[in-house]
Amino acid sequence: MPEIVPNLWALLGCVVIRLAVGALWYSPLLFVKPWLRLSGVSDDQMKKGFVKAILLDVVFSAIMAFVLLHAIRYALPTSHDVGLGLAVGFLNWLGFIVPVQAGALTYEKKPFGYFAINSGYQLVTILMMSAVLVLWN
Numbered sequence: 147m148p149e150i151v152p153n154l155w156a157l158l159g160c161v162v163i164r165l166a167v168g169a170l171w172y173s174p175l176l177f178v179k180p181w182l183r184l185s186g187v188s189d190d191q192m193k194k195g196f197v198k199a200i201l202l203d204v205v206f207s208a209i210m211a212f213v214l215l216h217a218i219r220y221a222l223p224t225s226h227d228v229g230l231g232l233a234v235g236f237l238n239w240l241g242f243i244v245p246v247q248a249g250a251l252t253y254e255k256k257p258f259g260y261f262a263i264n265s266g267y268q269l270v271t272i273l274m275m276s277a278v279l280v281l282w283n
Contacts (some may be wrong), residue, residue: 152215155282159282160275161204163271164203164271167270168267184256185256211275214275217238222280226281227280231277232273232276234276239265
């Protein structure tokens with residue numbers, strides 16, 4: 147197995163990207179109102195655990211960036227081709243994130259719009275993270 151030394155600045159950049167996109171994605175400018183309605187979460191419930199949620203998001207975003215870096219480096223050991231990196235990110239989204247989040251449709255009986263908002267956020271962030279990881283590692 148090849149040794150992959152992560153660029154910590156790239157990983158930190160990925161965490162910042164996920165938090166920034168999430169702040170915009172789930173804001174009044176974009177999707178917070180339909181997300182609240184479709185998720186069944188009230189505004190007060192969302193605000194109640196906000197600090198803890200952000201801290202967990204930082205940790206899980208760092209883990210996601212670390213694992214995504216490895217997927218990219220295994221698929222593209224010497225390439226810095228952003229298009230190929232985006233393909234790796236897209237396939238990871240399609241193969242891992244979509245099937246897991248589809249459970250909200252089937253088991254939790256959430257509407258498709260809920261799935262689309264959450265999965266769309268994941269797609270945008272994983273593609274942006276993939277580009278950063280290809281260019282900075």
